[in-house]
Amino acid sequence: MTHLDDRFEQHTPAPEGSSENVPTGDEVRITTPSKVCGMGHRMKRKEDPRFIQGKGNYVDDVKLPGMVYMDLVRSPHAHAKILDIDASEALATEGVLAVITGKDLEAAGNLHWMPTLMSDTQMVLPTEKVVYYAQEICAVIATDRYTAADAVEKVFVDYEPLPAVVDPFEALEDKVIVREDKETKTNHIWHWEAGDKAATDAVFDAAAHRVEASIYLPRIHVASIETCGMVANYNKATEHMQIYMTSQAPHAHRTVFALVSGLPEHKIQIISPDIGGGFGGKVPVYPGYVCCAVASLVTGKPVKWIEDRSENLQADSFARDYHMQAEMAADSEGRITGLRVKTLSDCGAADAAANPSKFPAGLYSICTGSYDMKAAHVEVDGVYTTKPPGGVAYRCSFRVTEAVHMIERMTDLMAHEVGEDPAEFRLKNFIKPEQFPYKSPTGWEYDSGNYEAALRKAMKMIDYGALRREQAEKRERGELMGIGISSFTEVVGAGPSRDFDILGIKMFDSAEIRIHPTGKALARFGTKSQGQGHETTYAQIVAEELGLPAADVQVEEGDTDTAPYGLGTYASRSTPTAGAAGAMAARKIKAKARKIAAYLLEVGEDDLEWDVDKWQVKGSPEQAKTIQEIAFAAYTDHPPGMEAGLEATDYYDPPNLTFPFGSYICVVDIDKGTGEVHVRRFVAVDDCGNIINPMIVEGQIEGGLTMGLAPALFEEIVYDENGQNLSGTLADYLLPTAVESPKWELGKTITPSPHHPLGAKGVGESPTVGAPPAIANAVVDALWHLGVRHLDIPITPQKVWQALRDNGVTD
Amino acid sequence: MSRHTITVTVNGQSVSREVDARLLLVHFIREELSLTGTHIGCDTTSCGACTVILNGRSVKSCTAFAVQADGGEIETIEGLAQDGTLHPLQEGFWEKHGLQCGFCTPGMIMSAKELLTRNPKPTEEEIRRGVSGNLCRCTGYNKIVEAIEYASAKLQAGDDAGTEEATQ
Numbered sequence: 016m017t018h019l020d021d022r023f024e025q026h027t028p029a030p031e032g033s034s035e036n037v038p039t040g041d042e043v044r045i046t047t048p049s050k051v052c053g054m055g056h057r058m059k060r061k062e063d064p065r066f067i068q069g070k071g072n073y074v075d076d077v078k079l080p081g082m083v084y085m086d087l088v089r090s091p092h093a094h095a096k097i098l099d100i101d102a103s104e105a106l107a108t109e110g111v112l113a114v115i116t117g118k119d120l121e122a123a124g125n126l127h128w129m130p131t132l133m134s135d136t137q138m139v140l141p142t143e144k145v146v147y148y149a150q151e152i153c154a155v156i157a158t159d160r161y162t163a164a165d166a167v168e169k170v171f172v173d174y175e176p177l178p179a180v181v182d183p184f185e186a187l188e189d190k191v192i193v194r195e196d197k198e199t200k201t202n203h204i205w206h207w208e209a210g211d212k213a214a215t216d217a218v219f220d221a222a223a224h225r226v227e228a229s230i231y232l233p234r235i236h237v238a239s240i241e242t243c244g245m246v247a248n249y250n251k252a253t254e255h256m257q258i259y260m261t262s263q264a265p266h267a268h269r270t271v272f273a274l275v276s277g278l279p280e281h282k283i284q285i286i287s288p289d290i291g292g293g294f295g296g297k298v299p300v301y302p303g304y305v306c307c308a309v310a311s312l313v314t315g316k317p318v319k320w321i322e323d324r325s326e327n328l329q330a331d332s333f334a335r336d337y338h339m340q341a342e343m344a345a346d347s348e349g350r351i352t353g354l355r356v357k358t359l360s361d362c363g364a365a366d367a368a369a370n371p372s373k374f375p376a377g378l379y380s381i382c383t384g385s386y387d388m389k390a391a392h393v394e395v396d397g398v399y400t401t402k403p404p405g406g407v408a409y410r411c412s413f414r415v416t417e418a419v420h421m422i423e424r425m426t427d428l429m430a431h432e433v434g435e436d437p438a439e440f441r442l443k444n445f446i447k448p449e450q451f452p453y454k455s456p457t458g459w460e461y462d463s464g465n466y467e468a469a470l471r472k473a474m475k476m477i478d479y480g481a482l483r484r485e486q487a488e489k490r491e492r493g494e495l496m497g498i499g500i501s502s503f504t505e506v507v508g509a510g511p512s513r514d515f516d517i518l519g520i521k522m523f524d525s526a527e528i529r530i531h532p533t534g535k536a537l538a539r540f541g542t543k544s545q546g547q548g549h550e551t552t553y554a555q556i557v558a559e560e561l562g563l564p565a566a567d568v569q570v571e572e573g574d575t576d577t578a579p580y581g582l583g584t585y586a587s588r589s590t591p592t593a594g595a596a597g598a599m600a601a602r603k604i605k606a607k608a609r610k611i612a613a614y615l616l617e618v619g620e621d622d623l624e625w626d627v628d629k630w631q632v633k634g635s636p637e638q639a640k641t642i643q644e645i646a647f648a649a650y651t652d653h654p655p656g657m658e659a660g661l662e663a664t665d666y667y668d669p670p671n672l673t674f675p676f677g678s679y680i681c682v683v684d685i686d687k688g689t690g691e692v693h694v695r696r697f698v699a700v701d702d703c704g705n706i707i708n709p710m711i712v713e714g715q716i717e718g719g720l721t722m723g724l725a726p727a728l729f730e731e732i733v734y735d736e737n738g739q740n741l742s743g744t745l746a747d748y749l750l751p752t753a754v755e756s757p758k759w760e761l762g763k764t765i766t767p768s769p770h771h772p773l774g775a776k777g778v779g780e781s782p783t784v785g786a787p788p789a790i791a792n793a794v795v796d797a798l799w800h801l802g803v804r805h806l807d808i809p810i811t812p813q814k815v816w817q818a819l820r821d822n823g824v825t826d
Numbered sequence: 827m828s829r830h831t832i833t834v835t836v837n838g839q840s841v842s843r844e845v846d847a848r849l850l851l852v853h854f855i856r857e858e859l860s861l862t863g864t865h866i867g868c869d870t871t872s873c874g875a876c877t878v879i880l881n882g883r884s885v886k887s888c889t890a891f892a893v894q895a896d897g898g899e900i901e902t903i904e905g906l907a908q909d910g911t912l913h914p915l916q917e918g919f920w921e922k923h924g925l926q927c928g929f930c931t932p933g934m935i936m937s938a939k940e941l942l943t944r945n946p947k948p949t950e951e952e953i954r955r956g957v958s959g960n961l962c963r964c965t966g967y968n969k970i971v972e973a974i975e976y977a978s979a980k981l982q983a984g985d986d987a988g989t990e991e992a993t994q
């Protein structure tokens with residue numbers, strides 16, 4: 016039996032995932048022994064003992080003395096004037112302490128509006144009208160959750176319904192204006208473009224082949240298993256606001272709270288404790304958070320607010336909702352020459368996307384993908400509708416999933432158009448390894464890649480040739496089997512401060528490492544894990560750089576009073592930014608350690624060389640000082656004239672983004688009678704550069720694949736013509752279970768990032784980005800001979816059955 | 827609101843409390859007993875984050891009233907490790923990386939525990955079906971399946987040796 020005390024001896028020496036049977040030529044680099052557990056070790060997670068014993072500390076687990084509860088009254092209409100709010104019956108109920116309306120917030124200093132992350136505005140609580148179904152109307156505060164929920168039923172709101180605007184194309188006609196508070200009375204929000212229009216048009220004029228498609232990526236919801244919530248605790252005596260919050264970006268949220276509320280920033284402490292999944296959904300500031308903080312200010316008591324799942328699905332930020340009209344051009348030899356895309360982004364009632372300021376459509380212009388082409392032009396227009404605001408990531412970097420889905424679908428269409436196998440067509444059109452760093456036609460500089468290696472490896476793992484033969488035989492027999500490929504390029508790690516900021520705050524990230532006299536360390540970061548395993552991987556980074564056992568490095572994040580300022584965890588940015596900061600801070604410590612070692616050994620600094628965990632004299636390695644000995648000396652016997660202590664901080668501003676990539680191959684069988692799609696096999700070859708912990712990377716990839724399967728086959732937030740959400744519970748919005756999720760088969764190639772200090776790239780989202788088009792391509796491949804050219808995701812049995820019926824296969 | 831005094835045995839300890847008739851079992855466990863390892867992830871009995879074992883059967887404690895547990899025996903995640911020794915399922919989830927954010931984990935482990943009681947040597951297919959009432963948004967389930975296989979093997983090895991101490 017494992018005893019807790021054995022925890023750090025439980026390190027499992029490296030069995031290589033399920034890719035073991037395939038020769039890779041790409042070994043994970045390991046430079047430290049297992050007692051140090053630096054990069055490349057399959058170290059078991061340091062955070063797990065508390066989670067597997069029910070000792071995690073999530074926001075809803077926080078219980079403060081005298082705590083009261085908040086619940087929200089929400090709108091039953093998508094668009095309506097508010098004529099009156101009568102809270103008298105609620106207020107007369109025993110146990111109800113307060114009801115806060117938009118008018119109250121207005122009186123308290125115009126707190127009824129707040130800025131969104133995209134510098135738009137959004138109502139906290141409305142004073143005039145509601146603009147989406149389930150919009151927050153007022154907050155009820157009571158002594159316990161049940162009383163608060165009862166009181167919500169006793170608030171009577173008089174609405175005058177207005178016509179809903181559900182279809183974004185209709186919204187562009189401006190017949191009904193969603194945002195009458197704006198000066199210009201239009202639903203059109205912004206226009207954005209990238210690439211060279213004239214060059215692209217010229218390429219299309221000269222093209223031998225052209226294909227086009229309308230592709231819709233529907234609204235979906237991250238639906239992390241933990242919903243959002245807060246405990247706000249304002250102390251009137253000290254004027255200190257302590258907030259526990261489901262936050263992926265606690266520092267940024269602190270600054271937003273300070274700007275919105277006028278409370279001084281040093282009096283606000285945001286603690287993001289254990290987070291039960293984020294995936295982008297815990298980046299925005301929701302009205303409920305603001306109400307909860309105000310409720311604590313008003314009542315002087317700690318106030319807890321935890322949203323229900325239905326509130327979470329109905330009102331929190333959505334992802335996607337991109338209507339894409341794409342065209343691809345190719346020359347007579349079947350080489351892709353250009354891409355032209357027009358996109359409508361349905362933003363809902365506010366532009367509350369979680370994108371860097373300069374990028375209203377995120378990094379969507381990465382849409383030329385893994386293919387070398389002459390020219391591309393991309394246009395996106397944002398439009399308001401009467402739906403909840405949002406535009407978060409759903410486990411992807413900013414709008415990269417939309418881009419990848421489109422280019423991978425278009426590539427398949429073009430392969431068919433020119434009569435080539437989609438694998439061969441991709442191999443022919445890939446950016447070649449020698450073209451890196453590669454400047455894309457829309458202005459990105461890809462850091463490194465070897466796309467052919469990844470696709471060839473995936474083809475070998477799945478035996479692509481045999482599958483095509485099997486498919487041909489099955490087709491003869493009338494059975495429907497499809498093979499789909501996706502060779503994606505991700506873009507993560509925002510980002511260089513010259514281009515990337517959120518509300519003006521540059522997107523660096525930070526680390527602070529302190530080595531204690533006994534050689535143990537505390538490392539704090541500006542990011543915030545929501546399951547990614549930072550307590551383990553960051554410790555491994557410090558271990559790699561300093562030779563301190565990862566077991567001796569305590570990693571902390573999420574408390575703005577103690578962690579260095581950072582922009583948080585989303586868009587796969589933690590390893591590229593904070594991970595790099597950790598390495599750089601460790602290197603500063605190593606440089607100081609060298610001076611101390613030179614002093615202790617009475618040699619010159621240049622006479623020393625580093626070996627795993629010690630500075631040793633060149634040519635006589637028995638003369639050495641370990642990092643632990645040096646740490647002790649830093650506090651007990653440091654060189655005269657030097658500051659005592661051994662610690663360093665680094666704010667890392669990456670020189671570029673990182674560009675992970677991979678090739679996925681999916682095999683589906685389709686039931687002709689029911690239209691059901693069964694994913695029989697799915698091989699995923701990922702390349703995320705150097706690997707910190709292979710076990711955690713595999714976990715990230717498998718989890719991301721299931722979150723890619725989800726929108727491909729099951730998930731969509733649907734509205735009726737009145738703007739009512741028809742997918743507002745987990746009984747209607749279907750998350751894959753262990754039964755629907757196939758047994759993922761993983762492989763890897765390793766192409767380090769040339770500019771990241773550890774050669775790493777970021778991985779958590781690649782599979783969510785890469786998987787949906789592999790599945791969609793497989794389904795279309797199965798039905799191609801019947802005349803099917805495109806199906807929008809989610810590819811439900813209903814859609815497939817309809818396609819089969821339309822083509823006379825089933826009746 | 828009618829109130830009732832209930833007595834339940836939770837992780838081997840008998841507790842009595844006066845509760846509202848409408849108090850959900852999950853709130854009783856989390857708030858009255860401060861056993862916050864049992865989580866809440868939905869309002870439609872869909873996610874299984876709230877799964878506990880009541881009288882030997884796994885139940886979604888968000889869909890039972892506390893009064894229904896009166897006189898019964900409840901096991902929660904907090905009762906699994908004995909004297910600092912992890913249960914083979916806890917060990918399996920740690921060893922095989924069967925969790926990421928950890929929010930689904932207690933419910934997942936309790937469902938798996940009931941599964942292994944009913945079916946000590948489940949196939950992969952049976953494991954997948956066995957935990958299909960529990961949603962995980964992070965892991966993609968492969969490693970959860972491996973974790974349960976690990977525990978099954980370890981429990982089998984323990985039983986074969988006729989001892990509580992399973993082999994290493």
Ligand code: FES
Pocket residue numbers: 865866867868869870871872873874875876877886887888889
């Ligand atoms: S909380 Fe989701 S099933 Fe109980």
Ligand code: FES
Pocket residue numbers: 240291292546924925926927928929930931961962963964965
């Ligand atoms: S580990 Fe996060 S939901 Fe399962």
